[in-house]
Amino acid sequence: MNLEANYKKISVIIATTFLAISILLMYPFLQETASASTPTFPNDGVRLLGTHTQSIVLHVGNLFQIRTIAINNSPGTISFITGPCDSPLAATFHKNVLVKQCVGCFAGAASTSAAVHLVKLRPGGTAQVIGPSLGTTYQAVASGMTVAAVTFHYQSENGATASVTKSFEFNII
Numbered sequence: 001m002n003l004e005a006n007y008k009k010i011s012v013i014i015a016t017t018f019l020a021i022s023i024l025l026m027y028p029f030l031q032e033t034a035s036a037s038t039p040t041f042p043n044d045g046v047r048l049l050g051t052h053t054q055s056i057v058l059h060v061g062n063l064f065q066i067r068t069i070a071i072n073n074s075p076g077t078i079s080f081i082t083g084p085c086d087s088p089l090a091a092t093f094h095k096n097v098l099v100k101q102c103v104g105c106f107a108g109a110a111s112t113s114a115a116v117h118l119v120k121l122r123p124g125g126t127a128q129v130i131g132p133s134l135g136t137t138y139q140a141v142a143s144g145m146t147v148a149a150v151t152f153h154y155q156s157e158n159g160a161t162a163s164v165t166k167s168f169e170f171n172i173i
Helices: 002-031 107-111
Strands: 046-054 063-072 078-082 089-093 097-101 117-121 126-131 136-140 144-155 161-172
Touching (some): 046 161, 089 126, 117 126
Antiparallel strands (some): 078 117, 144 161
16 A cells, blocks of 8 residues: 555656646746737838746746847848847836846946947848846846736838837746
8 A cells, every 4th residue: 555655646746747847848938928019010010929038937036037039020121239238128017026227338348348239130030139238127026927018129221210019928936
């Protein structure tokens, strides 16, 4: 009887572990909600795909970033600035997250290896984007489901500034 009880316990532990790993791997895909974008081009313009927090599992007190893939579905090339000090990505949160602004990069950083990069994305091109900019932090301050509105800022081929926003939901534990 004792041996049979041990087998049952081991089976439950293995099944629970497998389920937990499966949920963690599928989490970014399960949490994504419908896009709330403001396209400026035909064919949906610029879109954001696979938007998620980094790290995937957030605990109260954690600092985190947001990652997304920008897809240029417009007929023209778009451009955006990125680098260690700058990000074209910003977010607002419905609850449970504290956004802090502090000192960003120093003026001398632009002349060293922390130089700003102008990324040009041709039609059909994709780029991974990470935010926020240096000097802004996102900190999980309470547990629960949280909605974020992520905005990607860019310039169209004619130099006009534009942006696209996507909302997604994530959990803080």
